[in-house]
Amino acid sequence: MAYYLISGGKGPGDNKDSFGFLYKKVSGDFTLESGIKLLNISGNNSSSAGIMVRQSSEPDAPFFACMVLGDGTIKIFYRTGSDKTARKLSHQVRGAGMIQVEKSGDSYTVSAAKFGEQYEQTTVRVAGLKESLIAGFFVCSGTETEKEAAAFSNIRFFE
Numbered sequence: 001m002a003y004y005l006i007s008g009g010k011g012p013g014d015n016k017d018s019f020g021f022l023y024k025k026v027s028g029d030f031t032l033e034s035g036i037k038l039l040n041i042s043g044n045n046s047s048s049a050g051i052m053v054r055q056s057s058e059p060d061a062p063f064f065a066c067m068v069l070g071d072g073t074i075k076i077f078y079r080t081g082s083d084k085t086a087r088k089l090s091h092q093v094r095g096a097g098m099i100q101v102e103k104s105g106d107s108y109t110v111s112a113a114k115f116g117e118q119y120e121q122t123t124v125r126v127a128g129l130k131e132s133l134i135a136g137f138f139v140c141s142g143t144e145t146e147k148e149a150a151a152f153s154n155i156r157f158f159e
Contacts, residue, residue, distance in 0.1 A: 002153035003137065006041075011048055011067075011140035012077050013086040016059045018144065021052065023136030026159065032135055033100035033156040036068050039149040045070040046142030049150030051101045053108070053135045060084060064126050065138070066091070066101055066110040074099070074112050080128035093120045098154070103135075 007020025038049050050067030063086075064078040074091035096112035100119065106127050111119035141148035 005139040006149040009140040019140035023134040031102040031158045035153040042141040042146040047148040049139040
């Protein structure tokens with residue numbers, strides 16, 4: 001089974017996030033994993049899709065996200081409660097077919113791999129996200145005027 005999302009929006013990062021987001025309420029530690037494929041209907045390399053954990057659906061809420069960009073790079077973005085500017089990191093894997101985000105306390109571990117290869121991990125400590133969160137999948141086109149689509153497959157969620 002796969003979920004397909006289509007949305008516009010500039011994405012997460014500034015203090016007015018805009019994107020399509022399919023999520024559920026979570027608390028405590030969890031792991032969310034999915035195959036993520038951008039369908040590239042916008043033709044825009046700044047389009048992205050990924051896994052996100054947010055404090056709320058407010059556009060300036062604290063969050064943690066791992067995303068696949070249109071050019072295949074993987075980025076990690078996060079914003080804490082006290083800092084409205086998102087921090088950005090690059091993951092070492094490019095063109096990954098599977099992404100996993102594991103939350104353990106204040107630590108978020110992103111694991112990414114091309115199909116058939118072992119996961120490469122990056123762990124980030126993100127203070128400021130409270131226990132009651134929303135987590136799920138997002139897609140954005142990188143602009144307010146275009147749409148982007150993504151497929152999320154082989155989904156596994158452990159609470």
